Amino acid sequence: MEVPKELEKEADDFICHxxxxxxxxxxxxxxxxxxxxxxxxxxxxxxxxxxKLGTEPIKILELVTFYPGFRxxxxxxxxxxxxxxxxxxxxxxxxxxxxxxxxxGIDRSNVSHHDPxxxxxxxxxxxEFAECLASCGTGPVCxxxxxxxxxxxxxxxxxxxxxxx
Amino acid sequence: xxxxxxxxxxKPHPRERRMIFRNxxxxxxxxxxxxxxxxxxxxxxxKALKMKPAAVTDExxxxxxxxxxxxxxxxxxxxxFIPPDNNKPIYLICNADESEPGTFKDRYIIHxxxxxxxxxxxxxxxxxxxxVAYIYxxxxxxxGAVILERAIEEARTAKLLGKKILGTDFECExxxxxxxxxxxxxxxTGLIESLEGKRPYPRIKPPYFPAVLGLYMCPTIVNNVESxxxxxxxxxxxxxxxxQLGTPRNTGTRILCVSxxxxxxxxxxxxxxxxxxxxxxxxxxxxxxKGRKLKAVIPxxxxxxxxxAGETYTIRDGDKExxxxxxxxxxxxxxxxxxxxxxxxxxxxxxxxxxxxxxxxNNINTxxxxxxxxxxxxxxxxSLWMKKITDRMLSGGGVPSDVETLVSVGNNIAxxxxxxxxxxxxxxxxxxxxxxxxEFKKHTxxxxxxxxxxxxxKTASAGLGD
Ligand SMILES: Cc1cc2nc3c(=O)[nH]c(=O)nc-3n(C[C@H](O)[C@H](O)[C@H](O)COP(=O)(O)O)c2cc1C
Ligand code: SF4
Ligand code: FES
Numbered sequence: 001m002e003v004p005k006e007l008e009k010e011a012d013d014f015i016c017h018x019x020x021x022x023x024x025x026x027x028x029x030x031x032x033x034x035x036x037x038x039x040x041x042x043x044x045x046x047x048x049x050x051x052k053l054g055t056e057p058i059k060i061l062e063l064v065t066f067y068p069g070f071r072x073x074x075x076x077x078x079x080x081x082x083x084x085x086x087x088x089x090x091x092x093x094x095x096x097x098x099x100x101x102x103x104x105g106i107d108r109s110n111v112s113h114h115d116p117x118x119x120x121x122x123x124x125x126x127x128e129f130a131e132c133l134a135s136c137g138t139g140p141v142c143x144x145x146x147x148x149x150x151x152x153x154x155x156x157x158x159x160x161x162x163x164x165x
Numbered sequence: 166x167x168x169x170x171x172x173x174x175x176k177p178h179p180r181e182r183r184m185i186f187r188n189x190x191x192x193x194x195x196x197x198x199x200x201x202x203x204x205x206x207x208x209x210x211x212k213a214l215k216m217k218p219a220a221v222t223d224e225x226x227x228x229x230x231x232x233x234x235x236x237x238x239x240x241x242x243x244x245x246f247i248p249p250d251n252n253k254p255i256y257l258i259c260n261a262d263e264s265e266p267g268t269f270k271d272r273y274i275i276h277x278x279x280x281x282x283x284x285x286x287x288x289x290x291x292x293x294x295x296x297v298a299y300i301y302x303x304x305x306x307x308x309g310a311v312i313l314e315r316a317i318e319e320a321r322t323a324k325l326l327g328k329k330i331l332g333t334d335f336e337c338e339x340x341x342x343x344x345x346x347x348x349x350x351x352x353x354t355g356l357i358e359s360l361e362g363k364r365p366y367p368r369i370k371p372p373y374f375p376a377v378l379g380l381y382m383c384p385t386i387v388n389n390v391e392s393x394x395x396x397x398x399x400x401x402x403x404x405x406x407x408x409q410l411g412t413p414r415n416t417g418t419r420i421l422c423v424s425x426x427x428x429x430x431x432x433x434x435x436x437x438x439x440x441x442x443x444x445x446x447x448x449x450x451x452x453x454x455k456g457r458k459l460k461a462v463i464p465x466x467x468x469x470x471x472x473x474a475g476e477t478y479t480i481r482d483g484d485k486e487x488x489x490x491x492x493x494x495x496x497x498x499x500x501x502x503x504x505x506x507x508x509x510x511x512x513x514x515x516x517x518x519x520x521x522x523x524x525x526x527n528n529i530n531t532x533x534x535x536x537x538x539x540x541x542x543x544x545x546x547x548s549l550w551m552k553k554i555t556d557r558m559l560s561g562g563g564v565p566s567d568v569e570t571l572v573s574v575g576n577n578i579a580x581x582x583x584x585x586x587x588x589x590x591x592x593x594x595x596x597x598x599x600x601x602x603x604e605f606k607k608h609t610x611x612x613x614x615x616x617x618x619x620x621x622x623k624t625a626s627a628g629l630g631d
Binding site: 015017019022023024025026027028029031032053059062063066067068069070083084085086087090113130131132133134135136137138139143146148 | 213254263265266267268269271272303304305306307308340342343344346347348359360361362363364365381422423424425426430431432467510514516520525528529531532536537605
């Protein structure tokens with residue numbers, strides 16, 4: 001794993017946000033940087049963060065396995081998170097999920113708590129359910145990468161996917 | 166990307182009283198420091214820095230401000246818990262985790278008025294003696310984090326951050342810390358563990374009250390985004406004057422977020438207690454959807470106990486008691502508590518008569534089963550069992566005794582856990598089953614065993630994993 005210089009510089013900047021003897025606080029920020037760069041958190045990434053922060057890899061691994069925001073395998077080119085929680089469910093998010101999967105060619109039959117992400121056959125899209133995204137009045141909502149989308153009714157899903165080439 | 170819901174010039178409802186949301190959807194407004202300062206921004210910080218820190222805290226105490234993050238604890242009182250003989254660093258944390266289902270207010274402050282938040286944080290940091298403040302923002306607000314980052318840069322350039330702020334001896338830095346998708350990071354001690362770079366396992370209170378033993382075991386004040394913004398307005402008005410807004414013990418304004426089966430869901434800033442549930446639904450949200458009747462309301466985020474249409478409650482009115490119905494409940498902390506629920510985070514979820522209450526509870530149970538941090542056995546196992554039981558009720562695999570089992574699982578969580586998540590996950594089960602027993606019985610009656618009740622239900626419970 002090759003960590004670009006600029007990224008290492010960003011990491012060093014983050015570490016400065018916390019007291020010198022509390023470097024561990026930079027764990028999540030560093031993991032975010034690596035996931036942004038590589039798409040997921042590899043074993044090498046875990047070792048890199050541990051070394052950078054002067055801690056054991058297990059201390060970093062236990063974060064990656066706990067926090068749903070970190071992935072241990074590569075997602076699709078565009079990663080979609082559809083809100084599953086009550087207000088969005090009442091607005092039809094399950095139908096939205098089904099429609100997106102149908103259009104993008106994603107099979108979700110094997111997802112589970114520990115492996116929640118499904119990827120399209122062409123690798124372009126991956127998808128998972130997320131819990132309440134704090135926009136319950138405009139559901140169903142979803143994130144595609146860092147882009148937020150509201151009122152994603154089944155009939156709007158085709159237009160949504162077309163934005164991502 | 167522009168703020169998705171930014172509707173420049175969208176007028177607030179006449180019944181609203183906008184302070185915190187004054188600039189949300191305001192035409193000609195943007196998130197820059199220039200716009201904020203042209204509008205009088207950072208004036209209250211200047212005012213505060215001319216006062217003694219203790220005097221600022223006194224104003225906040227006099228304002229009666231109660232936390233808007235969920236528990237409604239008086240902000241000034243919390244600040245007063247920092248030990249007077251403390252010689253460790255003091256930290257301030259802004260809780261921007263906004264993850265209680267049904268809540269969507271902090272999002273708009275962050276996206277559209279970030280400097281209001283920074284000013285609130287700076288005034289509060291000055292009052293409590295914090296030289297470093299962290300904004301813990303949920304990972305699912307990537308755009309919000311960028312906007313805040315930019316606002317912090319602008320403030321630093323304007324010498325509103327760092328050393329010698331506004332030419333005084335006050336120094337303060339604000340850093341953004343992004344979470345990673347776990348609801349429990351909204352609980353203040355879980356948040357602190359997460360900020361320390363650990364799994365967000367909540368700490369037990371006592372002894373770990375953050376104001377005494379918080380971040381790095383130093384005194385730490387954790388406040389919600391909206392609460393910190395209110396501090397700015399307390400400075401602007403003075404504590405006494407602020408306390409005249411709203412109703413006694415329930416002062417100021419607050420933002421209510423309405424979602425679910427109403428004509429016009431949305432956010433509304435009202436004077437606390439000056440509006441009833443009925444007015445909120447009928448006037449501000451345009452009533453129920455065509456041809457539908459109100460069935461139930463969750464009044465303060467998904468953890469709040471459900472209220473059923475047609476119920477009556479006894480609340481205090483001065484020194485008398487009176488009986489009221491669901492539409493008559495004043496939207497404030499004490500009234501909702503007197504009705505057996507809570508004002509919580511201000512997230513109001515409205516359900517009409519097309520909704521199956523077992524389906525609704527199952528959705529909520531799925532959330533809690535997924536989000537339990539797993540430290541306490543009753544919560545970890547119980548939240549999962551409540552989900553599994555409602556799962557099988559919906560898929561036609563329930564048996565009549567399931568209703569009782571479900572409630573007994575809930576009863577054995579509440580009060581037996583490290584953090585308030587235990588109550589948060591038990592209350593929905595306890596209240597839904599107590600208030601809609603017929604629906605749970607219907608799903609588990611011998612006649613319905615083997616039948617999944619409706620197609621919507623089927624999609625809802627499919628593919629969620631365990
Ligand atoms: C399970 C759980 C989740 C919580 N989530 C949030 C949250 O997302 N945002 C928030 O501000 N407070 C949340 N809280 C409340 C915090 O623990 C804390 O009381 C609050 O941030 C204090 O700020 P306030 O006094 O300004 O309300 C949560 C509490 C619990 C028990
Ligand atoms: S009550 Fe639940 S969420 Fe809270 S500490 Fe215990 S297991 Fe974790
Ligand atoms: S329920 Fe989907 S955003 Fe809150």
